[in-house]
Amino acid sequence: MESARVVVTGLGAISPLGLNADQMWAGLCEGRCGIGRIRAFDPAGLRCELAGEVPAYSIQDYVPRKYRKSCKLMCRDIELAVIAANQAVTASGLITKGIDPENVSIDPARMAITMGAGIISCDMVELAPAAAVSTTDGQFDVRKWGQLGLEHVTPLWLLKYLPNMLACHIGIIHDGQGPSNTITCAEASAHLAIAEAVQVIARGDSDIALAGAAEAKVNPVLMVRQILLERTNNVSNDRPAEACRPFDANARGSVFGEAGGVLVLESLYHARRRGATILAEVVGIGQSHGIDPACARLESSGEAVRIAIAKALDDADINAWQLDLLIPHGTGLPQDDLAEAKGIAAALGDATDRVTVWPTKSMLSTTGAASGALDAIAAVKAISTGTIPPARNFDRPADGCRLRISADTVRRRIDHAICCSYTHGGQTAALVLKRYDEGASQ
Amino acid sequence: MGIVSPLGHDVETVWQAILAGRSGAARTTIFDASTFPTTFSAEVKDYDFRRYVQHPSQHEKCSRSSGFVIGAAVQACRQARIDVESQAPADRIDRTRMGIYLGAGEGSLDSDAFFAAILAAWDGERNEFLWPHANRVVQEQMQAAHELEQEPNMAAAHVARLTGARGPARSCLTACAASTQAVGEALMLIRRGQADIMIAGGAHSMIHILGLTGFNRLTALSRRNDSPETASRPFCASRDGFVLGEGAAIVILESLASARKRGATILAELMGYGSSSDAYRVTDMHDEGRGAVQAMKAALADAGLTYRDIDYINTHGTSTQENDSVETLAIKTVFQERAKQVPASSVKSMLGHLIAAAGAAELITCVLAMRDAIVPPTINLNDPDPELDLDYVPNVPRKMPLRVVMNESFGFGGQNNVVILKQHSEAQENPH
Numbered sequence: 025m026e027s028a029r030v031v032v033t034g035l036g037a038i039s040p041l042g043l044n045a046d047q048m049w050a051g052l053c054e055g056r057c058g059i060g061r062i063r064a065f066d067p068a069g070l071r072c073e074l075a076g077e078v079p080a081y082s083i084q085d086y087v088p089r090k091y092r093k094s095c096k097l098m099c100r101d102i103e104l105a106v107i108a109a110n111q112a113v114t115a116s117g118l119i120t121k122g123i124d125p126e127n128v129s130i131d132p133a134r135m136a137i138t139m140g141a142g143i144i145s146c147d148m149v150e151l152a153p154a155a156a157v158s159t160t161d162g163q164f165d166v167r168k169w170g171q172l173g174l175e176h177v178t179p180l181w182l183l184k185y186l187p188n189m190l191a192c193h194i195g196i197i198h199d200g201q202g203p204s205n206t207i208t209c210a211e212a213s214a215h216l217a218i219a220e221a222v223q224v225i226a227r228g229d230s231d232i233a234l235a236g237a238a239e240a241k242v243n244p245v246l247m248v249r250q251i252l253l254e255r256t257n258n259v260s261n262d263r264p265a266e267a268c269r270p271f272d273a274n275a276r277g278s279v280f281g282e283a284g285g286v287l288v289l290e291s292l293y294h295a296r297r298r299g300a301t302i303l304a305e306v307v308g309i310g311q312s313h314g315i316d317p318a319c320a321r322l323e324s325s326g327e328a329v330r331i332a333i334a335k336a337l338d339d340a341d342i343n344a345w346q347l348d349l350l351i352p353h354g355t356g357l358p359q360d361d362l363a364e365a366k367g368i369a370a371a372l373g374d375a376t377d378r379v380t381v382w383p384t385k386s387m388l389s390t391t392g393a394a395s396g397a398l399d400a401i402a403a404v405k406a407i408s409t410g411t412i413p414p415a416r417n418f419d420r421p422a423d424g425c426r427l428r429i430s431a432d433t434v435r436r437r438i439d440h441a442i443c444c445s446y447t448h449g450g451q452t453a454a455l456v457l458k459r460y461d462e463g464a465s466q
Numbered sequence: 467m468g469i470v471s472p473l474g475h476d477v478e479t480v481w482q483a484i485l486a487g488r489s490g491a492a493r494t495t496i497f498d499a500s501t502f503p504t505t506f507s508a509e510v511k512d513y514d515f516r517r518y519v520q521h522p523s524q525h526e527k528c529s530r531s532s533g534f535v536i537g538a539a540v541q542a543c544r545q546a547r548i549d550v551e552s553q554a555p556a557d558r559i560d561r562t563r564m565g566i567y568l569g570a571g572e573g574s575l576d577s578d579a580f581f582a583a584i585l586a587a588w589d590g591e592r593n594e595f596l597w598p599h600a601n602r603v604v605q606e607q608m609q610a611a612h613e614l615e616q617e618p619n620m621a622a623a624h625v626a627r628l629t630g631a632r633g634p635a636r637s638c639l640t641a642c643a644a645s646t647q648a649v650g651e652a653l654m655l656i657r658r659g660q661a662d663i664m665i666a667g668g669a670h671s672m673i674h675i676l677g678l679t680g681f682n683r684l685t686a687l688s689r690r691n692d693s694p695e696t697a698s699r700p701f702c703a704s705r706d707g708f709v710l711g712e713g714a715a716i717v718i719l720e721s722l723a724s725a726r727k728r729g730a731t732i733l734a735e736l737m738g739y740g741s742s743s744d745a746y747r748v749t750d751m752h753d754e755g756r757g758a759v760q761a762m763k764a765a766l767a768d769a770g771l772t773y774r775d776i777d778y779i780n781t782h783g784t785s786t787q788e789n790d791s792v793e794t795l796a797i798k799t800v801f802q803e804r805a806k807q808v809p810a811s812s813v814k815s816m817l818g819h820l821i822a823a824a825g826a827a828e829l830i831t832c833v834l835a836m837r838d839a840i841v842p843p844t845i846n847l848n849d850p851d852p853e854l855d856l857d858y859v860p861n862v863p864r865k866m867p868l869r870v871v872m873n874e875s876f877g878f879g880g881q882n883n884v885v886i887l888k889q890h891s892e893a894q895e896n897p898h
Contacts (some may be wrong), residue, residue, distance in 0.1 A: 027658075066597040070605065097748055133760060137743060141639070143572045143617050146676065148580075149595045152588040155581050164581035166675060170501030174679060182680025183748055183878070187618070188640045192879035195745040201760060204743035204881045205647055208570070208618040208639040216636050223654060229741075229764070244597070244604050245580065252610040311634040311660070313566065313626045317524060320614065331562055331632060448614075449623035451635040 027226045031460060033300040034116025034288030035401045036108040036236075039388055040076035040281050044111055048398065049405040052387055053433070055416045057265040059279050059389050064242045072256035074264050075242045076281025076389025078104070086110050088122050091197055097183055098193065101144050104284030104394070105190035105238035106197065112234065113198055116288040117300055121199035128199070129298070136202040136230035137195045138221040139286075140213025140237030140393040141187035145245040151177065190238055194286075202230040207393075211353065212445045213237045214285065214396030215453035219309040221289050231294040236400075238284030239392030250280050253320065253448075255357055268390075269417040270354030270383035271361050271425045278355040281389030285397025287404075304404045308340025308442070308456030315450055322360045326367020328452035329353075329444060333371035336454035342440055344375035347456075349412055349441040351399045354383030355390050358422060364446070365425040380434055381427040382406075386416040396445040400455060403441040407459045410437055467733065467830045468541030468667075470534040471713035472508035472818055476541060480817075481834045485863050487845045489695035489816050491709045496673050504687040506694035507673045508711035508818025510534060520551050525624055527611040529573030534714035534823075535621045535669035539628055542665070546718040546730060550628045559728075565633030565661040567652035569644025569822045570621035571670035574677075579607035621669045621714075633661045639822060641877035642782070644668055645715065646825030650739030650885050652719050662724040669714035670822035681710060686786060698819075699846035700783035700812035701790045701858045708784040711818025715826035717833075732890045734833045737870070738769025744880025751788055751880065755796030761882035762800045762872070769886045771870065773801045776808055776886070778841055778871040780832050783812025783858075784819055789876065794854045809866075811859040815845040825875035829885065836868045836889040 037044065040058025041051030051058065058076045067073035083095050086107045098106065113120055119129040154176035158169035183189060188206040195204055203224050207217040214237035221235035241247065250256050257277030260267035269275040295302055312335065314328030322329075337344060352368060354361055369376045388398055406412055412434040421429065439459045446452040469476065472490025473483040483490075490508040499505050515533040516522040518540040525536055540550055548564075549555035587600035614620070619637045626635065634655050640647050645668025652664035672681070681687045688707035690697035698709040725732055742764060744757035751758070766772060782793055798805040813831050820827050831842055840863050847860035869889050876882045 067601065068598040069601040094748070132745065133742075148584050148587070148600060152584050152595060153590070155584040156588055156590045158581075159585060162585070164578070164585060166498050167501045169675065169679075170499060170503075174502065174682060177679055177683050179683045179685070180749065181683055183684070185680075186639075186641055186878060188644075188877060188879050188881055189748060191640075192743070192748050192881065195743040195880070196747065199745050201743050201745045201757065203741035204640070205638050205651070205741070206640050206881075208637050209622075209635070210617050210619050212619075220636070220651060223658065227654060227658065244583070244601050245575075245608075248601070248604045248608055249613040249616065251605065252608060252613050254610075311565070311636070312562065313622075313632045313635040315626050315630065315632070317627070328632065335562075447617075447619055449617060449619040450626050451619055451622065451637070 028228060029292040029305060030222045030225045030289050031292050031295050031305045032287050032303045032404055033290050033295050034112040035404060036112030036286040037398055037401050038078050038104050038107045039283040039398055040078055041387060043079055043081055045401055052402060053413045055414045057387050057416060059264045059267055061264060062242060070247060071251050071258040073261045074267050074279045076279060076391060077242055078282055087197060097180055099144055099184045100240040101141060101238050102190050102193055104240060104282060105139060106193055108236060108238060108284035108286040109194040109234050112286040112288045122197040130232060132199040132201040134202055134231040135200040136221060136224045136233040137191045137200045137204045138217045138233055138235045139191040140207045140217040141190050142239035142392040144185045144187060145243045146185050194234060209451040210447040210449060211392060211395055212447045212451040212453045213393035215443060215445045215455050218287060218400060218455060219453060222306050222309060225289060225291050231291050233289045234286055235289055236286035236397035237393040239394045240282035241280040241392045242282050247280060266417055268356040268386045270356045270385055271365060271422055271427060271429055272418050273420040273422045275356045275358045275422060278357050279389045281391045283391035283394040283398055285394050285401050287400060302460045304407050305458045305460045307458045308336040310336030310339060310454040312452045313450045314446060314452055320448060322363040322446055324363050326363040328450060329364050329367025329446060330370040332452045332454040336442060336456045340456040344372040347379045347440050347442055348438040349406055350379050350381045351403055351443045352381055352383055353445045355385055362422060362424050365427050369426060377428060379428060380412050381429045382412050382415055399443045403443050403457050407438045407441055407457060411435055467545060468538035468716045469827055469830055470510055470513060470537045471827055472510055472711050473816060475513055475537060477830060484813055484816050484831060484842045487843055487861060490818055491694035491697055497675060499678060502678055503682045503689050505691045508709050509673060510713050524627055527615055528624055529615040530671040531571055531669040531714060532615060532621045532624045536624055538714040538716040539625045539665060542716040542718050543629060548629060555630060559663060561630045561632045563633055563661055564631040564663040565655060566622045566625050566631050566635045567648040567664055567666045568622045568637045569648040569668035570618050570637050571639060571822045572618045573616040574674040576608050576612055577675045579604055582607060625665055629665060631665060640881040641879055642821055642824055643875040643877035643881050643883045644822035646873060646875035646883040646885055647741060649717060649826060649829060650741060650883055653736050653739050656719060656721050662721050664719045665716060666719050667716035667826035668823035670820060671712035672821055673710055673712050696846045698785045698815045700785045700815050700844050701851060701854045702847050703849045703851040705785045705790060707786055709818040711820045713820045713823050713827060715823055715830055717826060717829060734836060735888045735890045736885060737888045738765045738886040740764025740768055740884045742882045746880055748879050751792045755792045757880055757882040758793060758796035758876055759799045761884040765884040765886050773804060775870050776872050777868045778835060779808055779810040780828050780871060780873045781810050781812045782874045782876045783814050785814060790854060794856055797856060806856055809841045809859045810856050811842055811844040813842050829873050832871045832873050832887050836871060839867045840865050
């Protein structure tokens with residue numbers, strides 16, 4: 025079957041390390057930590073009071089003037105997605121309706137949008153006046169809610185919280201009329217969305233795709249969910265910068281956060297024809313499903329991680345020795361990190377000693393669906409600068425972890441990088457990115 | 467194929483109900499909706515996923531929609547002879563070549579804890595929200611086991627546990643178009659050699675307090691509270707909104723080579739898939755159905771067919787003013803002079819709107835329609851809309867041979883998905 029090569033031509037990120045992809049990369053290179061005490065709301069009383077939050081921004085600055093009215097239909101997840109997409113498109117040099125409606129350079133029908141999204145939790149404050157009129161003897165009363173509360177809920181309320189609205193707003197702003205999908209596989213969403221976008225282009229259904237994910241987990245319901253599932257670090261509230269320690273002997277759990285990340289993907293043909301700067305090529309995709317009887321942890325063998333990496337290498341037509349960088353999912357949850365390390369080592373075999381493994385969540389936190397997009401962007405930056413930043417909070421490897429993680433910056437030519445992600449439900453993905461060499465590819 | 471729906475919990479029961487023109491709508495019982503503008507819905511009734519599995523404890527705290535998907539997946543796997551709940555499957559299927567793609571919704575929010583937290587924190591006099599109170603209530607009242615099942619990817623996790631599938635795994639949620647998109651993208655994974663078998667479909671239940679709140683505020687739901695059975699009336703002049711349903715539907719997709727090798731019974735062939743985005747407004751469909759037209763044309767092109775080849779259209783047909791008008795217009799644009807000749811019915815008149823699960827449930831009715839050479843009707847169509855003049859197969863099913871059928875799904879926000887199915891015939895495959 026004919027298959028187009030797919031390259032990356034634009035990056036956009038809004039993360040705990042800054043409002044754009046360059047700031048994020050600079051922060052990662054410095055080993056800066058984006059985690060702090062929660063500012064979005066008063067976290068007092070939560071077992072974990074920490075999160076990775078993005079710096080202050082105004083959504084109005086990132087949408088076309090004509091679209092500003094629609095910002096009231098955006099929850100924070102949508103805002104983060106829209107900002108990241110705007111940045112990625114701008115960086116790619118493509119001129120969409122959202123950039124300059126007078127000089128559009130794309131065929132709208134040939135631009136796809138594939139975004140990953142999390143489950144969006146509704147804003148408690150927004151619903152408070154409605155809930156307040158819906159009580160009997162101080163307790164919530166659903167009959168009163170139907171009768172009186174409902175009227176206090178703004179008519180378009182639901183549209184703010186549908187996960188597909190990330191892709192819909194981006195599609196409307198940039199006039200992407202091609203295939204549009206929303207992948208809802210928790211932390212694996214971004215890699216799976218990128219994988220699907222690559223396939224949409226490869227099979228000829230689009231020339232361009234905006235792919236990535238966004239999620240805002242800094243919300244009491246989502247934070248408490250992670251706390252109850254015993255995924256958070258509850259003992260480091262006074263030391264936020266040291267809280268998240270993937271693969272480290274003193275790891276005590278994850279810290280959650282918020283971010284948006286979008287990559288502009290294009291067929292190589294389309295990118296070359298318009299003279300785009302090509303940042304990297306997506307050459308391998310691997311997907312699998314982990315099966316943990318409780319769905320609470322990564323299966324201890326890390327088998328799905330092994331399968332996904334093996335399939336991605338196979339798809340890229342390379343072997344493990346050709347990998348220069350591996351960005352793991354690495355959340356700082358000891359059992360999961362150990363299982364992932366096992367899966368990675370099983371996939372890499374003897375090459376485990378050679379491949380530099382660089383976890384990012386010690387700095388970026390676990391930003392839900394968005395985390396894989398941030399890692400893919402970091403991998404592209406690493407490839408284009410020949411730099412693997414230091415692994416923060418990695419002082420001593422956890423027992424049983426024999427990955428090659430470097431606490432110092434590594435400078436070297438990076439030909440192939442792989443990113444991995446998995447969910448507790450089992451969906452697992454790996455993505456191989458390759459350095460694009462203009463001369464060699466002709 | 468497997469289905470759990472408001473009209474029954476297995477394929478043949480649901481199909482007989484559809485051919486009999488029965489409605490699955492009734493007064494809402496899951497919670498007390500008696501004071502809502504809409505007091506009825508199309509619920510799955512008398513269902514227990516434990517009937518379908520030997521080890522129910524593995525799924526004990528699953529959400530309502532994950533429970534539905536368990537029943538649907540077990541039925542579909544049995545028909546396709548895929549072993550379930552087996553440590554050592556004897557079906558000789560390579561689990562790394564078997565994947566899952568669902569259009570699945572979220573679990574239902576723990577609304578007791580959620581509203582209790584809001585009330586504990588809200589100081590109405592001072593217009594202040596005291597977060598520490600909310601934090602405390604949420605942390606004390608929410609249950610880990612319930613929270614685990616909230617993410618939309620959990621339905622697929624249950625299917626993986628049942629089947630041992632370790633191939634490509636995705637879930638998508640493009641509102642009402644999700645499971646058609648899941649089936650379409652699963653087809654693409656098989657075509658591109660990434661899997662031999664895909665367990666595809668959808669699961670959803672939005673019949674909960676905030677779901678009903680959201681749709682009622684959007685004025686998207688029918689308010690015909692005195693007559694739930696006649697409320698879903700797609701293409702009818704007096705239509706006043708959709709009927710919120712719930713359920714799950716699963717189809718097993720398999721490469722022809724793999725199906726032949728296993729000696730599987732082939733029910734139909736998936737010929738084409740088209741996906742598009744309106745890129746218009748989050749609140750409305752494009753008024754000329756631009757995205758719907760593009761998705762239909764893309765699916766036809768993918769199948770290598772033209773509109774002249776389509777014998778039946780299973781419409782999105784939601785019973786909202788907007789959808790049914792725009793969809794009619796889009797069909798006219800694509801089907802041109804044949805638009806009024808091709809039967810185009812909506813089984814949502816009977817099933818209600820299963821949201822993320824709708825497309826896959828309707829796909830199953832397409833396969834059955836071809837098998838039995840009978841077009842399912844659009845019921846409650848007693849008062850035709852003069853503006854809508856296609857052949858909607860009003861009220862009674864119609865016997866006619868069907869070779870190629872189209873299934874349409876359009877999501878809130880403008881994501882459109884269309885698939886095309888063809889009757890499978892061994893004779894065609896082996897002309898000698």
